[in-house]
Amino acid sequence: MKSFVTIIKLDYLQRTRSYSFLITLCASLAIAYTFVPEPNANYSTIRIADYVGVYNSAWFGYVTAIMTSIFLSLIGFYLINGNIKTDIDNRVGHIIAATRIRNLSYLLSKVLSNFMLLLSIVGVVFVMSIILFFLYNAGYSFEIIHFIKPYIFITLPAIFFIAVIAVVFEVLFEKYTTLQNILFFFLFSFLVLFSSKNENQFLFDVFGNKVVIQQMEEQVKNITKSDETKSLSIGYVLGNVKKANTFEFNGVDFSTSFIISRFIWIGLGLGFIILLTPFFNRFNKENNNTKKATIAQKPQGVKEIMLSVIPKVTENYRILPLLKTEFFLLFRKGKKWLWIINIIGMLLLAVLPLKIAYQMALPIIWFLQVHRISDITTRELTHNIHYFTCTSYRPMTRLLISKLCSAILLVLLLASPLLIRLSVSLDFLSILTIVLGATFIVMMATWFGLLTRGKKLFEVLFFMLTYTNINGIAFVDYFGGYEHQKFYVVQLALLVIVVTCSCFILKKYQLEK
Amino acid sequence: MKLEIQNVSKKYQRNTYGLKDFSITIEKGILGLLGPNGAGKSTLLKMIATVNKPTQGIISLNKNNIAKDANYMRKQLGFLPQDFGVYPNLNAYEFLEYMAAMKGIGGSNLKSRIHQLLNGLNLIDAAKKPIGTYSGGMKQRIGIAQVLLNDPKIIIFDEPTVGLDPEERVRFRSLISDLANDCIVILSSHIVSDIDTIADQVAVMKNGTLITNGNQDYIINTVSSKVYETTIKKDDLVSFKLKNLVVSTSRKNENLQVRYITESPTSNSVQQIATLEDAYLYLTKNN
Numbered sequence: 001m002k003s004f005v006t007i008i009k010l011d012y013l014q015r016t017r018s019y020s021f022l023i024t025l026c027a028s029l030a031i032a033y034t035f036v037p038e039p040n041a042n043y044s045t046i047r048i049a050d051y052v053g054v055y056n057s058a059w060f061g062y063v064t065a066i067m068t069s070i071f072l073s074l075i076g077f078y079l080i081n082g083n084i085k086t087d088i089d090n091r092v093g094h095i096i097a098a099t100r101i102r103n104l105s106y107l108l109s110k111v112l113s114n115f116m117l118l119l120s121i122v123g124v125v126f127v128m129s130i131i132l133f134f135l136y137n138a139g140y141s142f143e144i145i146h147f148i149k150p151y152i153f154i155t156l157p158a159i160f161f162i163a164v165i166a167v168v169f170e171v172l173f174e175k176y177t178t179l180q181n182i183l184f185f186f187l188f189s190f191l192v193l194f195s196s197k198n199e200n201q202f203l204f205d206v207f208g209n210k211v212v213i214q215q216m217e218e219q220v221k222n223i224t225k226s227d228e229t230k231s232l233s234i235g236y237v238l239g240n241v242k243k244a245n246t247f248e249f250n251g252v253d254f255s256t257s258f259i260i261s262r263f264i265w266i267g268l269g270l271g272f273i274i275l276l277t278p279f280f281n282r283f284n285k286e287n288n289n290t291k292k293a294t295i296a297q298k299p300q301g302v303k304e305i306m307l308s309v310i311p312k313v314t315e316n317y318r319i320l321p322l323l324k325t326e327f328f329l330l331f332r333k334g335k336k337w338l339w340i341i342n343i344i345g346m347l348l349l350a351v352l353p354l355k356i357a358y359q360m361a362l363p364i365i366w367f368l369q370v371h372r373i374s375d376i377t378t379r380e381l382t383h384n385i386h387y388f389t390c391t392s393y394r395p396m397t398r399l400l401i402s403k404l405c406s407a408i409l410l411v412l413l414l415a416s417p418l419l420i421r422l423s424v425s426l427d428f429l430s431i432l433t434i435v436l437g438a439t440f441i442v443m444m445a446t447w448f449g450l451l452t453r454g455k456k457l458f459e460v461l462f463f464m465l466t467y468t469n470i471n472g473i474a475f476v477d478y479f480g481g482y483e484h485q486k487f488y489v490v491q492l493a494l495l496v497i498v499v500t501c502s503c504f505i506l507k508k509y510q511l512e513k
Numbered sequence: 514m515k516l517e518i519q520n521v522s523k524k525y526q527r528n529t530y531g532l533k534d535f536s537i538t539i540e541k542g543i544l545g546l547l548g549p550n551g552a553g554k555s556t557l558l559k560m561i562a563t564v565n566k567p568t569q570g571i572i573s574l575n576k577n578n579i580a581k582d583a584n585y586m587r588k589q590l591g592f593l594p595q596d597f598g599v600y601p602n603l604n605a606y607e608f609l610e611y612m613a614a615m616k617g618i619g620g621s622n623l624k625s626r627i628h629q630l631l632n633g634l635n636l637i638d639a640a641k642k643p644i645g646t647y648s649g650g651m652k653q654r655i656g657i658a659q660v661l662l663n664d665p666k667i668i669i670f671d672e673p674t675v676g677l678d679p680e681e682r683v684r685f686r687s688l689i690s691d692l693a694n695d696c697i698v699i700l701s702s703h704i705v706s707d708i709d710t711i712a713d714q715v716a717v718m719k720n721g722t723l724i725t726n727g728n729q730d731y732i733i734n735t736v737s738s739k740v741y742e743t744t745i746k747k748d749d750l751v752s753f754k755l756k757n758l759v760v761s762t763s764r765k766n767e768n769l770q771v772r773y774i775t776e777s778p779t780s781n782s783v784q785q786i787a788t789l790e791d792a793y794l795y796l797t798k799n800n
Contacts, residue, residue: 313620325614383598383600385600
């Protein structure tokens with residue numbers, strides 16, 4: 001047992017002792033700050049029709065717990081998945097496979113390490129919710145129980161389940177990371193959209209928030225003396241908040257069956273892991289993959305390199321050969337079947353109604369390239385090429401530019417059917433915004449890659465950006481899919497310039513260091 | 514061609530040095546860098562290769578300070594790092610073309626040069642297969658091929674024989690000798706046999722400092738009258754090691770034949786001809 005705890009502890013420490021985790025925690029802190037809007041803010045997070053709760057302990061505790069449960073379940077998966085793959089990448093997989101650790105213990109340790117990681121973020125949000133309560137103090141008394149209870153019964157089982165799902169997906173779909181990401185997206189959407197009609201069905205709500213939301217709705221119905229279902233919004237809704245009425249929410253007395261159901265979710269997660277144990281190949285997959293098997297060299301006669309007779313090469317500082325290879329690297333990354341999806345996506349961009357193609361299909365098809373562009377600057381570190389790149393001739397002006405240009409070209413190539421349609425309709429402004437959008441995404445990937453020396457944070461951000469865009473939140477539109485005010489293009493262009501400049505400054509700084 | 518390293522230090526953290534006050538001048542030929550793990554060999558080589566900059570001191574090539582003008586060095590550099598990787602989805606031709614583009618070389622002869630390098634390094638049969646499928650030794654040879662792409666004038670090999678089989682090691686040494694005719698080759702290793710047959714000049718390092726530097730005879734002279742061989746009982750080995758610097762041991766019936774370095778040999782010892790390995794062990798243990 002002691003060694004099991006040690007494994008979890010060290011796995012957790014290994015993952016958290018990184019610059020990117022620190023940035024993730026800071027980002028969590030910033031996001032948590034927005035969970036309960038400042039009294040004069042022009043947005044809301046949880047709102048039932050025209051009502052929001054008064055700023056008492058229960059409102060702060062429950063709202064932040066619900067928001068954490070949903071948002072951390074969504075982005076948390078992308079933060080924690082790939083934990084087993086890390087053991088392969090760090091070349092410790094085969095060492096682990098040769099130890100006495102049982103498959104079940106190993107998988108459980110990965111689940112618990114995932115859970116601990118998410119728990120750290122929950123801890124940050126929890127502290128922030130208490131700080132916010134005192135910051136926006138509306139004269140209500142501080143009751144710690146209204147903070148602890150929802151986090152324990154709503155948030156913790158939800159994130160535990162996500163920690164399990166990440167391991168389950170990784171064992172079942174091992175090398176198919178893109179497939180894991182897509183499947184989780186659909187699973188999450190299904191779980192969120194699953195609509196509970198009565199108390200019994202609340203037991204099937206993995207995020208555990210529907211019981212609280214129903215109580216809030218009931219209270220609002222009592223105030224308005226209406227039996228109609230009140231329109232509920234969870235998430236960031238901009239505008240008209242000042243008109244909202246308030247009601248006093250005093251928390252929820254969770255029923256015993258609900259509390260048991262939360263433990264059942266945890267038990268279910270553990271059950272999944274037990275069932276999954278026989279499917280875990282203990283890092284033996286590489287040996288079964290004939291395609292990737294090491295080439296056996298035929299014995300050959302001794303040859304010598306006659307340096308004096310080898311043709312001489314000439315200096316050639318053109319960027320085109322670099323651009324070509326960088327493009328190949330991007331193009332060949334990932335599984336070949338992903339290109340079938342890309343081609344289907346491009347066909348959809350050509351045939352779907354223009355608005356849907358622009359607002360929905362384009363961000364999705366771009367997001368599907370996340371694995372190609374997220375490691376644009378970390379690829380050389382991942383593949384241990386960085387000594388070659390930093391001793392290359394003019395790494396900034398030749399190599400970095402070719403990397404960026406090839407990625408932008410790829411992203412624009414995928415958008416080409418839409419670009420053609422827009423040029424036919426002489427909508428050059430939209431073409432410009434799409435080019436800016438492509439540049440923005442590539443630059444963001446570069447910026448986050450340089451800053452964190454990893455790809456996770458960009459992947460999570462890109463996912464959030466895509467999710468919010470296809471949900472019609474125009475505020476985060478980076479490719480001009482929605483209608484905007486006059487200076488939108490100028491603002492977007494300025495943003496792209498700022499991000500691009502900071503990428504070059506950051507890279508220069510890192511090369512000099 | 515003259516590479517001057519003057520009082521170079523690399524400080525990592527407060528009072529932690531990877532290299533301290535290191536000075537050496539290298540002209541045409543092969544410099545073998547010998548030192549145990551952590552001696553600072555890779556730190557030095559990375560600074561010469563412009564991967565890192567010195568905290569103090571100057572590294573200059575033909576009087577050009579490479580910290581200020583890294584591209585002057587990079588134009589003439591061939592560098593094989595100790596631990597390097599490849600892009601697994603590219604084949605050998607594509608990878609070397611990419612390396613050539615990074616080095617800023619090209620022209621109509623490039624493809625032919627790559628072909629001949631791959632042929633000479635026994636990689637031609639697998640050249641069109643993804644490098645991700647190559648064995649460790651094949652990847653190491655790809656690394657050697659990329660060094661030779663640009664006809665470099667400064668060649669740096671950091672532990673180059675890792676992963677090579679004995680026959681490949683021999684061929685590699687012959688290749689290095691060939692290379693050294695008109696350029697500077699710096700070769701680091703903690704395996705003395707990689708260096709003793711080919712290096713014109715040897716530098717022995719330990720804990721980030723240069724212990725000694727000179728031609729092989731000069732280095733070997735430090736132990737020339739101190740190497741002996743004797744036979745001892747197996748049980749006496751531990752106590753023998755406490756009193757003497759043991760270079761090697763080999764079984765001889767029920768006893769052990771021990772090669773050791775000392776200034777006061779035991780009675781039944783026979784003096785031996787000193788080698789570079791003896792000198793290396795003596796210098797790294799006694800300094």
